Amino acid sequence: MIEVYIDGASKGDPGLSGAGIFFKNVQEDSKFKIPLGNMNNHEAEFQALIHALKIAKERNYSILSIRTDSQAVDQAISKQFAKREPYKSLLVEALKLMEQFDLCFVKWIPAKENRVADQLAREAIHLNK
Structure with missing residues (x-):
């Protein structure tokens, strides 16, 4: 099982x-x-999930445990429901990608356990052109 830590950040x-x-x-x-x-x-946060799933698929990983500190993403995935756009479309895309794995689940974790992904997301903001 591959553990995947994801985070999204906005300035x-x-x-x-x-x-x-x-x-x-x-x-x-x-x-x-x-x-x-x-x-x-x-x-x-949703985009981080989608990108992680695409990378995992490219690398032929089959079993994923995805960790996020976003309660919005965790709840949307567990309920398979998002009330409005753009979250509905992002959720549908993520769920379709998740179906391609033998086992794939999302688990909420406290932010203090997600520091590496958080730092990467903050650094990624500065890569925008």
């Missing part, structure tokens, strides 16, 4: 945003900083 609401992704206990490059352009923090 403003909306504002320049970034995603941080950390794959724990893998041999390949495992830290990603992804600039996301202009969006709000919740969108950035």
Whole structure:
């Protein structure tokens, strides 16, 4: 099982945003900083999940335990429901990607346990052009 720590960050609401992704206990490059352009923090959190799933699929990982400090993402995934756009579309995309794995689940963790992904997301904001 691959542990994946994800986080999204925004400088403003909306504002320049970034995603941080950390794959724990893998041999390949495992830290990603992804600039996301202009969006709000919740969108950035969903985008971090989507990007993590795409990277995991490219690397042929089959079992994922995804850790997030975003209660919005955790609850949307567990309930398979988001009330309004753009979250509905992002949730649908994430759920479709999750179906491609043998086992894939999202678990909420406190922010203090997600420091690596948080730092990567903050650094990713500065990569926006």
